[in-house]
Structure formats: C-alpha cells, structure tokens
Amino acid sequence: MKPPTARPLAIANWLYVVAAMIVAMVVVGGITRLTESGLSITEWDPISGIIPPLSHAQWQAEFAHYREIDQYAAIHAGMTLSQFKGIFFWEYSHRLLGRLIGMVFFVPLVWFAVRRAIPKGYAWRLIALLALGGLQGAFGWLMVRSGLQPGMVEVSHYWLAIHLVTALFTLSGIVWAALDLRQLARNPAARPARLTGIGAATGIVLLIQLIYGAFMAGLRAGLVTDKWPLINGHFFPAAEFASHSLGDALFNDPYVVHFIHRWWAWVALGFLIVLARKVRPVDRRASIAIHSAVGTQILLGIATVMAHVPIWLAALHQLVGALLVIATAWAAHAVGRRNAAT
The missing domain is CATH 1.20.58 (Methane Monooxygenase Hydroxylase; Chain G, domain 1)
Structure with missing residues (x-):
C-alpha cells in the first residue's frame, strides 16, 4: 500500500x-x-x-x-x-x-x-x-x-x-x-515484481556477454580480424589458445576473447528469444523490444568487426547494448509481475 x-x-x-x-x-x-x-x-x-x-x-x-x-x-x-x-x-x-x-x-x-x-x-x-x-x-x-x-x-x-x-x-x-x-x-x-528463473538465467547469460564485450574493448580484440564468420580463415583460434594457459587464454588473449564474444552472442540470443516468448502474452511491447534490440545488436557487432571498428559504429553497438539491457529488465519484470500476481 x-x-x-x-x-x-x-x-x-x-x-x-x-x-x-x-x-x-x-x-x-x-x-x-x-x-x-x-x-x-x-x-x-x-x-x-x-x-x-x-x-x-x-x-x-x-x-x-x-x-x-x-x-x-x-x-x-x-x-x-x-x-x-x-x-x-x-x-x-x-x-x-x-x-x-x-x-x-x-x-x-x-x-x-x-x-x-x-x-x-x-x-x-x-x-x-x-x-x-x-x-x-x-x-x-x-x-x-x-x-x-x-x-x-x-x-x-x-x-x-x-x-x-x-x-x-x-x-x-x-x-x-x-x-x-x-x-x-x-x-x-x-x-514488487519478482525475478523468475528465466529472467535470472537470461540475465546471467547476458552478463557474460557484457563482460566479454568490455574485454573486447579493453584488449582491442575487435581489431584482430575484419572477417566474419571465420577469424582470419579459422573458426577457432587454436594456435593462440594453445600458446596460453587456459585461464590466460580465456581472459587475456584477444583472439580467444573475440571468439567467445562472437559466439556467446548466439547463446544470449537463444535465452533472450525464450524470455521474449515468455513475456509476449503479458506485455507484447517488451517482447518486440527484445527482438528488435538483440537483432540490431548482432548485426551491429558483425558490421563493427567487418568495418574494422570505426568509432561511430562501435559507439552505436554500445548504445544498443545498453538498450538491450533495458529491454531485458523490462521483459524480466513483466514476467515476474505476472507470477507475483498469481
């Protein structure tokens, strides 16, 4: 009250x-x-x-x-x-x-x-x-x-x-x-709305993607290639991975960081689509927001790499990333609001 x-x-x-x-x-x-x-x-x-x-x-x-x-x-x-x-x-x-x-x-x-x-x-x-x-x-x-x-x-x-x-x-x-x-x-x-299982799971998956997005920026990993879907002719940067310890490769090697950020995006996409389907009967606008933001974000990510990371395109990629966070919070809240009311 x-x-x-x-x-x-x-x-x-x-x-x-x-x-x-x-x-x-x-x-x-x-x-x-x-x-x-x-x-x-x-x-x-x-x-x-x-x-x-x-x-x-x-x-x-x-x-x-x-x-x-x-x-x-x-x-x-x-x-x-x-x-x-x-x-x-x-x-x-x-x-x-x-x-x-x-x-x-x-x-x-x-x-x-x-x-x-x-x-x-x-x-x-x-x-x-x-x-x-x-x-x-x-x-x-x-x-x-x-x-x-x-x-x-x-x-x-x-x-x-x-x-x-x-x-x-x-x-x-x-x-x-x-x-x-x-x-x-x-x-x-x-x-207040409650955080549901699908909301929490999607948030965790998106969090990993955001962390690796920051690693991409910090390590300038976007510049290791301008090719997609392969990275300089290879699907996985095996040579770079083999030359580091596991922890060092996963968190510090630009090629491996680029690989993870590039392909974890599709894992995030899957979870976001499930969340969007869950929220559609409750709030169709939140579902549309997720689909629009994640689709645009993936296309911007590919374009940013292939254009060799121009500042304006990379900044736009970061903008849509923030909007995707908002859309995800919106959808997770709507699903939690439905559950809290039942």
Missing part, C-alpha cells in the same frame, strides 16, 4: 530520466575508450575537477601531466596541445556527466524524502541505487589509476569490465524500480 503523500509515478518518471542519462554515459564512456582518451586526466578531483582548464597556462599544465605517463610516449607521442584538448574533451565529458547523474539522482531523492513522497519499502532501494552510482565512480577512478601505473599504456580490461557492468547493473536496477513504481501508481495494492 502507498501512503497518501506518496508519488510513485513522479518518482518513476524521474528514474527514467536518470536511466536515459546512464545510457548516454555508457556511450560517452565507449567513445572515451575508443579514442584513447581515458588517461588524459591523470588526477581525480571530485569537486575542483568540475572546472576544466580555462587559461593557456592551465592547459599546458594538464598536458604536462599527461606527457609524464607511459601512454603518451607509447600512443600519443608528438601530439599537439590542440590534439590533447580533443582527447581531454571526451574524458572530461564522461566525468562531468557522471557528476551530473549523481546530482540528478541525489537532489530529487532528498526532495522526495522530505516530502514523504517515497512509497513504503522503496526508500532503501533508492538509497542502494545511489550507493551503486557512487561505487561506479570509485570503480571508474580505479580503472583510470590502473592505466597510470609504470609500464602501463592503457587501463586494465578487468577494471573496464567492472566499471561497465556496474553501470549496466545500476541501469537495470533503476528501470526495474521505475517499473515497480509505475505498477504501484496504477494499483495501490501492487507488489
């Missing part, structure tokens, strides 16, 4: 705005990685870092900090100040958007709490989502710091995966909470 002052629909709409901002941040983060911009800001200043360099001297100081790390000599040696400003733009935009999301979440949350507009049982969920957002920022800095260590010229693909997956997990949690709140607005006696 919701108290008389509760405003579940308003809170749901606010959460949708936050979700849209997270999708934008995922895309900007992808571009930041693809343009080798992530290490252009070498310090983490949560407050003072909001203000970018304004004078020529400040820009020179930032550029000097960047020239001190190993990535500069290995990848961007000889770049001009103007070129540095280009990569700085993407990392600064990514961090600024993260701060903005934090404010857009925190300030309305406090306002809703003061007005006693949060329905019973939802305050802890919203606080947990806020905490996940803060954790996401910390993971982002740990990712950047991994690339600032001596001998490193890019960030750890493990931290990149943690950073991305946390963002998408937070996104799915926000969408789930918003859907619960919209249901509550329609029916004051509605209970």
